[in-house]
Amino acid sequence: MPSLTLPQIPHYVPAPGTSEPLEYADLVVIDLAKAKSPEGRAELAVQVHDAMITQGFFYVVNHGLTPVQNARMFDIADVPFSQVPEDEKKSLVADIREAGSYQGYKLRQFWHIDSGVRDQIEHYNLLRDVHKKQHPKALVPLLPEIEAFARFNHFEILHPLLRLFALGLELPEETFVDCHNFDASGETFVRFMKYFPRSEDEEVKTKNVWLKGHTDWASVTILWSQPVAALQILSPDGKWRWIRHIENAIVINAGDAMEFFSGGLYKATIHRVVQPPADQRGYTRLSLFYFAMPDDDVKLVPHSESPVLQRHGITRRFEDADAPTMEMWRKGRCSVYGQTQLPKSENGVEEQMVNGVVVKHYN
């Protein structure tokens, strides 16, 4: 990370932690420093495998980003929301519906949540090659740091994790690394995301859901832990459980692409964002992500050569010949997400077809 004289920006003061007794998911913590040796990788691969076949979420610590660098990234993450005039934001909105792309802003009220209530979330997304697009003026001096952060996520976190995923499936270690190239065509990106408090009426009509239950559509989501409790995962027993904040840790989950690669074994776990507990209401919630996906031309078919999958059995969501590429899948999912009031099935789950596959949304 660049460290000489950094451009001055306001410090983002994160909300205090919650002291409410929440029912938290009990997730494995991966010590990524161990991934440097083959023995360490063998040990971690087992832990990651177990996490992926049970919860689908785990934490990563000892990744190499210092707490000071972490705090600086949250300062940067707030800039697109607090330091950019509304007009400029509007001129840089992403072409989500037409192009199925998130590059740029998603402004508030773009998605339908429930009963006519729309979201109060803004996000700003930058392709990992930060020079490909125009950015808000306030962000331009910060691009070298954002680019270094993207590279750090890609090479120091994503690639080591992809090696563990491959080892867990008894595949050659570089299997997934080879299809997640930093320079290839594809949309792996950095996201800054800010949740604004909502009115009581909105809370009631949506039953406190801020972001509907969904799976991520990429392969690996890297979420930098932040203190406002609101993220919940749907546990295997059908209960929603909260994700606990761990200082300078990362929360990892697999998305659709990894589920397809692993023939359904590594689940893209359903998660949602709800109103924070009482002692954290009234604060904004700032999230920082790296959403990783395979290169655009990669077909999302199971790695049926995996001995683990052969022993376990492979679930296909489509015939291999009909499987979408990553580009088709991301554009399809992105352009239709949150756009309509969808028909609800008997248990209240909303269903939608994307590339011939049923995608479910949970409240």
Ligand SMILES: O=C(O)CCC(=O)C(=O)O
């Ligand atoms: O903000 C969060 O904690 C999670 C958001 C999320 O699930 C997403 O953007 O896909």
Ligand SMILES: [Fe+2]
């Ligand atoms: Fe998500």
